[in-house]
Amino acid sequence: MCLCFKYDRNESLLIKQIVKDILNKLLSTSSSDIENLVGIDARIQEMKTLLCLASDDVRMVGIWGMGGIGKTTLVRAVYSRISYQFEGCSFLENVAEDLKKKGLIGLQEKLLSHLLEEENLNMKELTSIKARLHSKKVLIVLDNVNDPTILECLIGNQDWFGRGSTIIITTRDKRLLLSHKINLYKVHKFNDDEALEFLARYSLKHELLREDFLELSRVVICYAQGLPLALTVLGSFLFSMSKEEWRDQLDKLKSIPNMKIHEVLKISYDGLDFEEKNIFLDIACFLKGEDKNYVKEILDYCGFFSVSGIRALADKSLISFFHNRIMMHDLIQEMGMEIVRQESHNPGQRSRLWLHKDINDALKKNTVRAKK
Numbered sequence: 141m142c143l144c145f146k147y148d149r150n151e152s153l154l155i156k157q158i159v160k161d162i163l164n165k166l167l168s169t170s171s172s173d174i175e176n177l178v179g180i181d182a183r184i185q186e187m188k189t190l191l192c193l194a195s196d197d198v199r200m201v202g203i204w205g206m207g208g209i210g211k212t213t214l215v216r217a218v219y220s221r222i223s224y225q226f227e228g229c230s231f232l233e234n235v236a237e238d239l240k241k242k243g244l245i246g247l248q249e250k251l252l253s254h255l256l257e258e259e260n261l262n263m264k265e266l267t268s269i270k271a272r273l274h275s276k277k278v279l280i281v282l283d284n285v286n287d288p289t290i291l292e293c294l295i296g297n298q299d300w301f302g303r304g305s306t307i308i309i310t311t312r313d314k315r316l317l318l319s320h321k322i323n324l325y326k327v328h329k330f331n332d333d334e335a336l337e338f339l340a341r342y343s344l345k346h347e348l349l350r351e352d353f354l355e356l357s358r359v360v361i362c363y364a365q366g367l368p369l370a371l372t373v374l375g376s377f378l379f380s381m382s383k384e385e386w387r388d389q390l391d392k393l394k395s396i397p398n399m400k401i402h403e404v405l406k407i408s409y410d411g412l413d414f415e416e417k418n419i420f421l422d423i424a425c426f427l428k429g430e431d432k433n434y435v436k437e438i439l440d441y442c443g444f445f446s447v448s449g450i451r452a453l454a455d456k457s458l459i460s461f462f463h464n465r466i467m468m469h470d471l472i473q474e475m476g477m478e479i480v481r482q483e484s485h486n487p488g489q490r491s492r493l494w495l496h497k498d499i500n501d502a503l504k505k506n507t508v509r510a511k512k
Contacts, residue, residue: 178338190323198298202317203310205327206457207404208369211310226279230254236286244293270300277304285311314455329366342379405475408456419449424476425492428468
């Protein structure tokens, strides 16, 4: 390894630069944690064409997908592999939460502090980022972006950064990426082979018998439908149970969703406006799998703006389309149904009824609430 530096720097700066250079080279070496991530190489390879543009370009890549799909895991792996190539690096994790705590100015100061390795920065005006970074090759990761003003104030335009800079954004909302020149990458679910490989690690850790592992894995894979979050949550506690216990837990999941999974998925629902929430719940409870034109007709009849509403749900990865039918991941549908169930213990007081037993109960007891 050859290190070359200018001799006009004082000794302390020289030592600091040597340490930084060696550290970056060590960090760029794939760690065992990254190497062991299931499916990560295939997904990074898919992103390669987006990350490897001409060296003079400023690359902006948006990683988009539903909650729990592995956006942050993927961007961490990419960051670890390429960060050594840049003069300055910043990984701002969960900027949505940071925005609440620090505000936009606080986020700007945190970003510049990382990239310039300076503490106690004081932002005077928005042009400070461009003024300080326009000639610097930087790597910036903005994780979990949910507000367009974050992009406007932190990454602005491509001319804010030096040639060869790379900016990566993760988000659940595709619409946030459309206002900038951002190349889009949608994160895919695990296929069955990847899901089985992922769960096999829990089997080795808890020393499950092969027959028990295969039986449990089949049910978990079917339930999770390729969602890494669900595989992680279920694998972490089901694989440590006895056969009697995990069979009981799996039966319980048929009627009561796992709340760790529910709360992560519900974040996307919470970001919808009032009308979009109603459209989502109607699709989850009644219209999943139906023809798109038929769904629009039903929603329009109910007084909703179906075109923009359906677009909003698709952009947030809450629905998808297959042969012009509106589809929804089973766990997202389950999340929507649970939102309705939590409205009241009395089925007749809920906004929607879809189970025959609940409908019969509400009609027999005359408890159906009047629409306001």
